[in-house]
Amino acid sequence: MASPERRDERPAQDASWKRPEEQPMWQHAIYGIGWVVAMAVAVTVVGLALAVLATLVL
């Protein structure tokens, strides 16, 4: 189990990282939404690649 210290540990090579309570609310929103959009883009790209592969093979 992670200790409270571990919870707020600064990720390696990321000088801009702030503890959650230090981060402004708009940054929370941008990072959260950006992550979801990135996931949708990844799903679309993987889906497109699979569609190309399936069409070529079958």
Next chain:
Amino acid sequence: MLLAPSADDVRAIARVTGTGVLIFATVIAALALPALLLGEVNAAAAMMVGSAPAITFGVLARRLPVSTSRITWTRAIVTATTTWLACAVVAAVPLLLSGHFTGLDAAFFDAVSGLTNTGHSLVADLDHLPRSMVLLRSWMEIAGGAAFLLVGQSLLEARRALASSLAPRDATSEHVMPRTRKGLIRTGRTLAALGSLGALGVGTMLAVSGVPLAALPVTTISLVAAAATTGGFIPVSGAVGAYHSIGLEFVLMTLMLGGATSIGVLAAAATRRHDRIRHDLNFQMFVAMLVVTLTGTMIGLARAGTFETVIPIARHGVFSAVAAVTTTGLSTVSPAVFLSDFGILTPAALIIAMTVGGMLGSMSGGFSTLRMGLLAKGVLSDVKRVLQPEGAVPTVGWLRLGRREVLTDAHVRSAATTVMVFLISILTGATVLLWASGTVGLRGALLTATSAVGNVGLDVGVLAAGQPWYVTATFTVLMLLGRLQWLGLFAALGFVVAVFRGQ
């Protein structure tokens, strides 16, 4: 021995249920205003008629004296069930008064469908449903999604006993909601972020695709609520493909993925703790399910020859796969096409995806990717046990947002029980459908039953207005069973039995 609940227990449950009903009904009453602005006087009257008794009940229930305010497991589980049922009754009244339902059973079915974020509907002539009623349907989805997120954080994830369906191993603990305030804030933020993204994205895409300005607000709210809460009610009959906008489909897909992501993962993403997300079992299994479903769907569509070129295969395949994994139930084609033109493999892949569903702790249905991950870990544990020297006890661990947990038999048993109840429920629903109609094939029956139990709402044309009452009743129960999970529903039934037969 069955212990009869005390009068204080009943009062406490009524009080919390009353609070939930009061909030839910107040918003319905407020919807009378847009109804009047839209010139829908009858709908406004229906909203008031439906909400007035509920508000009265809520106000009176909140005045009930409760000697101890602690929230025990029994109280919490039974309250969750009674609140969902009471809100469904409240919403059913204006729906019935709209004149678009054949009876109270059909209106109640739609109310349960909305509040359980399913999306099945028995509404007649959806295209002419008053726009304020469309807003009411969206409110049901938002209220159901928010409530499920709260329940997820307080009951399902309490004390890290999240492996259990409703954490029975923690049942000895008296206090179950230590993080209500934090849960409320996180729920509010999640819904606000998804709502803002949706309003901007969906509104823009709809405007570009030519939706008239007057229809834009209601259509946008309806589509955003349908996708982000994984509810699946859309404002028009047919499918979102009717808007002919790839951009809209992409935005909806983004919202669906957001709605099926656990609130903990979203919080970790908002604070850029990506290493926690990467190793999270819940997230890993979600990604695995997406890849498996995408593969099955693409191969199925290519083999069935439904589309001739790559782009339509990718467009409809990706959307269908995401809608199934996230249990939203939206589609780009008329859902009946799933049975008639999508071959065998694609519907099979979708059925599996709908059964599993999204992440535990999100708004999506299904038995959840985390439980599937725990079952897989259980198999791994058994294999290790066979391979290790006799007497050795294998240790299998798993990570939940950076926290290491050790797999126990209780985890696996609880996950297996939930999966078993899901599968039995699906078979029950399919059997009822096959019994009721001679024209429904096995695929259609399985797809519809899975869609109800998994709170998906992909309607392939099997459920419709005017169906036998016992089909409506069975599927209403199945939707509740899927959302409240077996322990929630059965504990509530047990509570009722204990009132009469307990000692």
